[in-house]
Amino acid sequence: MKREKRLILALDVTSREQALSLAGQLKDHFDAIKIGYPLILSAGLGIVTEISASLPVIADLKVADIPNTNRLICEAVLSAGASGIIAQAFPGKDSLQACAKSAAEHGADLFVVTEMSHPGAELFMAPLAERMARLAVEAGASGVVAPATRPERIKLIRSIIGERIVISPGVGAQGGSAGEALLAGADYLIVGRSIYEAEDPVASAKKLLALVR
DSSP states (O other): OOOSSOEEEEOOOOOHHHHHHHHHHHGGGOSEEEEEHHHHHHHOTHHHHHHTTTSOEEEEEEEOSOHHHHHHHHHHHHHTTOSEEEEESTTOHHHHHHHHHHHHHTTOEEEEESOOSSTTHHHHTGGGHHHHHHHHHHHTOSEEEOOTTOHHHHHHHHHHHTTSEEEEEEESTTOBOHHHHHHHTOSEEEEOHHHHTSSSHHHHHHHHHHHHO
16 A cells, blocks of 8 residues: 555445445545445445455454454455455454464455544553554554544554554544644544545545645
8 A cells, every 4th residue: 555645535335336436536535445344244345346446445344253264254355355454453363363364465454453443442442452552563464553533542552563554543523633643653544424424525535635745
């Protein structure tokens, strides 16, 4: 994934037609498109292949199972054309290594969740975020997910993972500040509803892009 715009579009819609239309309209303003269960379950795995024709796709499946099941999930979505996959660290090192191995075999990126962007993540995830960041490093992940809604957490995670990539959700609808997240050490901002629910998604994307350049 080339770091040109420093923006990743979180495309959490459920309509195949809407997803493809938005991908086509917005492809010049983002470095990648993140899609997850809502779209894949609604439109089918083929949507990964279709959207990847516009931009690299990060499959946000937050993979969290035993190693063999993780491997099967990763193989399915990476074989469909995804360039990256997001996994959880809490199932343990062996489960995470299964994802890392699959990603490496496909020339894809593995991003490990250290802490999510919603308030509830502070209850269980935040106290373990440092350990999960270290586990991401041990497993050989390309990078981690850290919350733009809590930029001080990005700074902490960055101190642990070094030069690995930090992708940060929570800008826009969840109230995260683009500038603060980037200043804290985020490489890419993940933004969704404030773009695709806007009256003019392209204009909204251009406005955000101007802020991060």
